[in-house]
Amino acid sequence: MSPREPKLSLELVPIKKSSSVNVYLAESDSEKFIVKEILTAEARERMDRSQKLLAKIMRANPNFPCVRAKKIIALESREVYIEKFIDGISLSQKILCENDAEIICSNLVHYLRLLRTLNGLDEECANVNWKNFIEGYVHAKTLPTSLFKICGAASLDKFLTYIQNSLSEIHFGETVSLVHNDLNAGNILIQKDLKIFVIDYEWWLFGDPLKDLSKMIWYCRQFPDFGRIFRTAYLNAFGEFDEDTLKFYFAVDILNHLSQYETLIHSAAWKVYFEQEFEIVRNIWRKGFCLRK
Ligand SMILES: Nc1ncnc2c1ncn2[C@@H]1O[C@H](COP(=O)(O)OP(=O)(O)O)[C@@H](O)[C@H]1O
Ligand SMILES: [Mg+2]
Numbered sequence: 001m002s003p004r005e006p007k008l009s010l011e012l013v014p015i016k017k018s019s020s021v022n023v024y025l026a027e028s029d030s031e032k033f034i035v036k037e038i039l040t041a042e043a044r045e046r047m048d049r050s051q052k053l054l055a056k057i058m059r060a061n062p063n064f065p066c067v068r069a070k071k072i073i074a075l076e077s078r079e080v081y082i083e084k085f086i087d088g089i090s091l092s093q094k095i096l097c098e099n100d101a102e103i104i105c106s107n108l109v110h111y112l113r114l115l116r117t118l119n120g121l122d123e124e125c126a127n128v129n130w131k132n133f134i135e136g137y138v139h140a141k142t143l144p145t146s147l148f149k150i151c152g153a154a155s156l157d158k159f160l161t162y163i164q165n166s167l168s169e170i171h172f173g174e175t176v177s178l179v180h181n182d183l184n185a186g187n188i189l190i191q192k193d194l195k196i197f198v199i200d201y202e203w204w205l206f207g208d209p210l211k212d213l214s215k216m217i218w219y220c221r222q223f224p225d226f227g228r229i230f231r232t233a234y235l236n237a238f239g240e241f242d243e244d245t246l247k248f249y250f251a252v253d254i255l256n257h258l259s260q261y262e263t264l265i266h267s268a269a270w271k272v273y274f275e276q277e278f279e280i281v282r283n284i285w286r287k288g289f290c291l292r293k
Contacts, residue, residue, distance in 0.1 A: 018267070025085065032085035036069065039078050043202075047081065050201035056121050057178075064114060065197050086197045088189035091219065101226050103194045105233040108216075111198060113237060116209055119177040125206040131172040133207060138163060138252060141259040151258075155282045162285035163255060166248040176206045183215040210241055214249035217291050224293045231292075247291060251284055 012024040012035060020043035024035040038044050047069070054068045073080035096104065119125060148156055180187075181203040189197040205211075213234065220227030235241075254277045257264060264270040283289050 019263075026082070032087075034069075034083050034085050036081045036083070037078055038081065044079055046202035047079070050204065053121075053201055053204050057118060060118060060121060061114070064118075065111065065195070066201070067197070067199065086189045086191070086199070088191040088197055090186050091188040091190055091196075092185035094190050096223075096226060098225070098229070100194060101229050102233075104190060104196065105226070105230045107194065107196045108188070108230065109233045109237045111196060112209065112212060112234075115180065115212070116177045119175075119206075121178060122206070125176060125178070128176045128206045130174070130176050130207045133205075134172065134252065135167055138167065138255065141255050143255075143258055144262050147258055147261045150261075151278050151281060155278075156258075158285050159251070159255075159281045163248070163251055166244070166251070170242070170245050170248055172245070173208055175208075177209045179205050179207045179209060179211045181205050181207075181211060181215070183212045185219040208245070208249075209238075210246055211249050213241070214246055214253060217246070217250055221291065221293050227292060243291075247284060247289070250280070250291060254280060 010026045010028050010033075012026050014022065014024055015034075016023040020038070020040045022037040022039070024037070026033040026035045036047070038047050051069060051071075054066055057064050057066060058068065067084045067086060069081035069083035071079060072082050091104070143156065143160075180198060180201060182200055183198070187198060187200040189199060191197065216230065217227075220230055257270075257273070257277060258281070261274070265274065
């Protein structure tokens, strides 16, 4: 009689649940994995898109700090992916001393530099006209009418005018590179040795690399000491950048959230976020408005 295979039992611990994706930690006796259950067609498309990109990145640079997921179930209603668990704490949960912040910022800048080296990844990339892209992106956004009552029509009008004016006033550079495009603190995992791992490539695009800096600003506003260290590291690596362009990208991200207001407002985490966004909507068009705190 052949010896019995040990029974594999996996415990699924929910990490994050939303209407489009559920993320679980799957633990067996010896290993940990991340299981992602994709519930909507849009989320499936984004996952597919991000996996195609990651495959290309790994071909171009096998040492790139990312994980690829493997599709293990494909049903009409849902797909399930499994990927390696990255043993780290997200930047949103980690408490940092100044020394750690300096190392993490230097690693983040290194990551951003790696993204810039991937600008020849695709022929699609070479053909991107960033100004046209961002114009099309902005014009495709519509704001729900309910928002005008909540945020104030006058404020929203000023905000929209500011975005419209910026589109014609800003000189958009022609150099495009791979942009992660969702570089928030929850997607930056810090390992024990303070190396970083960036996850969640669902919103990637080819465009102005400054776009990724605009996402980091949320975190830097919350932790100004970290913000100062990060800014110094960024400037040392990439040189000066145009503050107005950065401000504009920040506003574009807010516009995107506002356009989804009716869906996002049901999530408790976003409610807090919106209060801060409204504050920025009411002020960003003012001369001298500064993103830094
Ligand atoms: N490969 C991974 N290793 C460790 N933790 C992960 C991994 N993938 C996701 N997570 C955790 O799950 C959270 C949500 O996953 P993410 O892919 O960012 O989904 P969402 O698109 O909902 O933000 C992350 O913030 C992180 O804490
Ligand atoms: Mg995420």
